[in-house]
Structure formats: C-alpha cells, structure tokens
Amino acid sequence: MTDQPSGLAGIAAAAKQAPGRGLPPVHLWHPEHCGDIDILIRADGTWMHEGSPIGRKELVRLFSTVLRLDPDGYHLVTPVEKMKIRVEDLPFRAVTMEQGEEGLTFTTDVGDEVLADAEHPIVVETDPVTGEPAPRIRVRADLEARIARTVFYDLVEMAEVVDGRLTVSSAGQRFPLGPVGAGVE
Template identity: 75%
Template structure:
C-alpha cells in the first residue's frame, strides 16, 4: 500500500489514530482491516507495565492512548490504525482490574488504563485454577477478546462478598452469576 510522504507510521500513527477517538470513547478498531506491517517492540508485562524497547512507558496518558487501539486477532495482540497493524507481545493479559465497586445490582471494575467494566452476561468474570498449585487466576472481559487479570486484593473483596450456592462461592452482577471457586477452599 502506497503512503503519502507525510503519512505517519509506527508509534506516531498509533498515537494519532487513538487520539482521534472522542472523549474516553474507543476507536472502531473492529472495523479496521489494515495490512500487517510487522512487529513493534512493545511488551505488556504480567504486572501490567507497558514496555517500549525495554523501558517502561512512563506516561499513563500514552499507555491509555495505546490501549484504545489494542486488539486481539487470531495471530495475537496488535495495535491497529486504519492503515497499519503492528504486533506486540503480552505476557499474561493486557489489562489489570485494580478496583471493584458495587453499584446496586452491578459490580463495576476499574482497569489499570481507566476502563470501567460492568460485570454481566457480556462481560463475564471467569476463574481458572492452576491444576498444579490450585491457585485461582480470575479475569474479566473488558471488550471484544481483551481481558483484565483481576488483582489479588480485588479478588479477596469478591470472595468476602460471595454467597455459597451449590458448594461454590458465587457473585452476582447484572443478572448473571459467576463462580469464584469451591466454598470452604478459601484463597491463599
């Protein structure tokens, strides 16, 4: 695809595309089908820190901006603009759910990039358990196929507020019921 001499590429194009999204809305990345342009040296570490060329991206506004053009495709995570698709690496999940608040019948999670997610049928809470260690790995869908790892302290809050149903700890939000794990097992 030919580009004009003044068209931006790489990080500049990603930042420009993300900045065009109104307020804290999200650009329509699901509608963009650009050519794959290669990899960009961005890593989202297991602890949620975004790295570029081995150094942390220190500006939260820039991380937020990049998070709005993040997408997970069958070939992996990528940052997309209307004209470019750049692969990135993610060690675990791209986001962290760092807070939860009950608003009436709804659990509202806040991610490390400022997204608010109302748990419910379209945004489920799931808990996988490591077969070897028994350690829970809770997560919530943020959008499309992008998930947030629920921070341990937030998971403890959920466990403390859980009900026991059919020998399982459960929470409810927006009419949906989510299992956290077996009752009596606790969280280590």
C-alpha cells in the same frame, strides 16, 4: 498513499481520533500486518517499549485504545498499520471494584470501567502451575483484565455459597469464584 504517520506516531494519532472517551473502531480497521513492534505488556501491567517502561500513563491509555486481539496475537491497530506486540498474561489489570445498584463495576489500570454482566463475565480458572485462582473479566471485544489479588479477596468476602461454590452476582448474572474449600474461601 495516506498522510497518516507510521509507527508509534501513527498509533498515537489513530487513538486520538476517538471522540471524547470513546474508543476507536479498531474492529472495523483491516490494514496489512506491518511486523512486530518492541512493546511488551508485562504480567504486572507495566507496558514496556524497547526494554524500558512507558512512564506516561496518558500514552499507555492511548495505546490501550487501539489494542486488538486477533487469532495470531495482540496487535496495535490503526487504519493503515497493524503491529504485533507481546503480552505476558492479559493486557489489563482490574485494580478496583465497586458494588453499585446495577452490580459490580471494575476499573482497569488503563482507566476502562466495566460492569460484570453476561457480555463481561467474571471467570476464575485455577493456575495449573501454582494451584492459585486466576480470575479475569472481559473488558471489551476479546480483551480481558486479570483481577488483582486484593480485588479478588473483596469478591470472595462478598460471595455467597450456592451449590457448594462461592458465587457473586452482578447485573442479574451469577459468577462462580470456585468451590468452597478450594483455596478461595
């Protein structure tokens, strides 16, 4: 038996184990599935618990550090518990972008910073319902962030046309945003 607290308290305790700004090693934790927890990450990035927004940004950040995508969905994971949550779109939003010497660095709504590179690609698919571009970037492991519309517009403004496609470059990689004339110009 362990002295590790369970439920939300256990999640918070596990997340706090990360030294500094590092992330807990959730990929190394393989606890039994304990069931579902009534947490929803809405498409707009709002984290909800039992139908109410989680208002404390620090708590959302804490929970985001123990989030993992498994084949059966998104889970909050501790060394002793694994609880499934719901995610409407992607778990994070890339809300800002800066162009630096190394390339394009995105910051998410939970404070992660990620350089677009081979391991963290920018991918743009077309939403089958709306026909709108649906850009995203890999943040860590299999977790991705939806690139905010205003940030995507900034990408389109800096894009170059390569082989009939709008393309941006970062960290030695090229990322296509979409064909010229396809609603992304």
